[in-house]
Amino acid sequence: MSATYEVKDGIAVVTMDSPPVNSLGIGNRRFIAQSMHEAQGDPAVRAIVLTGRGRAFCGGADIREFNLPEATMAPDLIDVINLIEASEKPVVAAVHSIVMGGGLELAMGCHYRVVQTGTMVSLPEVRIGILPGASGTQRLPRLIGLEAALNMIVTGNTVMSEVLAAMPGQKLFDRIVDKDVVDAATAFARDIADKRPLPRVRDLRVEHPAPEAYLQFARNMVAASSKNYPAPLRCLDCVVQSTRMRFDDALAYERAAVTELVWTKESAALRNAFFAERAASKIPDVPEDTPKREVKSVGVIGAGTMGGGISMNFLNAGIPVKILEMKQEALDRGVATIKKNYEAQVKKGKLKQDKYDQRMALLSTTLSYDDLKDCDLIIEAVFEELGVKEKVFNELDRVAKPGAILASN
Template sequence: MTVTYDLQNKIGVITINNPPVNALSQPVREGLKGTIEKAQHDDSELLIIICTGRTFIAGADISEFGKMPMEPSLPDVVNLIEASAKPVIAAIHGTALGGGFEVALACHYRIAVPSAKIGLPEVKLGLLPGAGGTQRAPRLAGVKNALDLMTSGHPMKAARAQSIELLDSLVEGNLLTGAIEFANTLLADNPEVRRVGDITIDPAQIEPGLFDAYRARLAKRARGQIAPQKIVACVAAAVNQPINKGLELERKLFVECLLSPESQGLRHLFFAERKAVKINGLPKETRAKAIQSVGIIGGGTMGGGIAMNFANAGIPVTLLEIDEQALQRGKDIIASNYGITVNKGKLSGAEAEKRLGMIRGTTSYDHLAEVDLVIEAVFEDLAIKQTVFKQLDAVCKPGAILASNTSYQDIDAIATVTRRPQDVIGLHFFSPANVMKLLEVVRGDKTSDEVLATAMDIAKQINKVPVLSRVCYGFIGNRMLRPYAREAQ
């Protein structure tokens, strides 16, 4: 059963169990609907919605998008929860995202463990929250906070969510125990059914020109995307219309987004990125090596950018250059890149200094003797790269992974100059390496499963999207580039 119900004294506990992320599939929606309806007629005085496993409802089941709609719809379930005559508490752990957080918004109280996160990330799929999120979030958190939450799509930590009234309370320790204690406290005071939809927003409290400012900003930041502008329209309706009218507009604009080529493209990308990390034929029991230190050879624009990825993830880096002058030039490039990020307000000065401190420079290969992974980022010449790998083979510890950031060279030819071809792999970053998300993982003929699994794992740690390639001219990205440029010409 994906949804179960347990009456504990006067408290009805509704438990969702739909691993791995408790997505709002049709059986979950149906189970929620039936349980909420049943609970209206039993001896319970208050209801709790909680989830098993590692997370609260992490979102809608997007595999259903584009297919024949299956009843009950999520908006119907959410509206049913809000209409409950008995107070409903959402007890959140892990992440409550998208439709999952819309379920929580429909509840009359929301509590969470401090480590939880909430969010409405639909915009990243070219969509807008379609089950009341655009109407309920601004009524609780205020217009500006809700716009920022929905147009960025970024998750929000529980403490921040509580500070803007999206959560009522944070509970330490066992969530169910804390939820029952919270419920009993409410019951002692004869709790009211606080429906978010009953809240009205005073238009006079809205900063003049706020919506126009958001529209102008999003036109630049999200050029070509229709969902952010439609989110603004929905929030404006939350201010100026009763909730039933706002919900009608939200549903209409959600369907427009759902059918748009922009959303179809972003959803294709979403599934493609998740499929790319799954390697056919790689045994499930294959374990990735622990990467606790990294060496980078070459401190130019590419090498410096690669080093930043690991420093950003808290992994110490040893950056090697041919002489002190080149090394200092590389350090200056890295410091300049961090300075740009600080000036944009995306990173604090203290954090930038901390990350810079993770990168130490050297001109001696001997200082790479104990690193777990070395990435060569020197000039794109096979002979030069083979010379570098001969030196790495001589100094690096057994089991260290030797990687080349080559865009064209033959990984197998590079591996032949070592006594450990099983440890050689291609890790092709794209420029600027500290910004671009794509990482081509190039598997040589003798690359071991363990090294391959480690490469895919470390890519996720440094926030890259890894795509597996075999050895061929230009691999994938650059192999596409020539016909692409030819056709453009």
């Protein structure tokens, strides 16, 4: 970690630098706390800018520390956020690229937030079976409203900074910029350095015309969709307290709820799946400097359920796909299934019509192995019988171009 603390013309710029996403492990937490103390004690510092170097402002908690001593070592994230919020000098978050989980909670603890367009914003904790446990369930409703905040917290969905900045009455972002966000935040900090009193999210009220009626409706919806997972309903419970309890009491409620969820079997399973997916994307014995192979076209052998699903994954990524079958009827059935799946997404509003059209335009079919000769990657998805697969690869050995990747489903 090569984090930096610099003072430029009265503005202290505090920059996290722990690739890939500046997660809030014990190292970054201590660095931020130390920087805050240093800035408070320096009479030359009028305001503070907090940011992260690289491809993210902050990707949130370091979940590798879960259930380890480092997770609770002082200062914890709530300590850091409280330290920022209690600062006698204004703290401006310079948010860019990715701000998620504890990173968003950190930004919400600052007095002001300047964000760059194109920033992805989320509180995804529910997806690993827990909830935002460092004041997220209390701060976000105060900044973007009860309904929008509850939706983000319960689903874990990502929302773009432009969408949030355009919400009527939102207080999450004080300024949105296209240019270098650190320069913009530094200029903003200089402009407001002497402005008092400092705005604190904890002092805001959660605004809603009929909170109790809405929350009962939301509870019915969340209960119906969350099935046997406890985290979504516990997220809702915490957001409910943002409308009923004093801020510090609601924080204690949130803290107890996240501690409870961390030890559930559902959370353990979801975290295990998260790490497994990350591990599956890495091949330990492949050198880091191995050049990447570009895949511009894909052949899929078999138009059944597996072949169709594989094809859709590549179409979703914008890569042309050619499906091979032995009979036209099988091809027609396979293409019809793909179209049906996409049309269902369009009907539900999950896919725009133009995206559907683009994906279908990338799909072609053939009855001849010879038409796969230019594919960079060819995947067989045929019947699970060794003799059938041997026949497929004998044909591919004949037609595939040198260097083509041959894969078996």
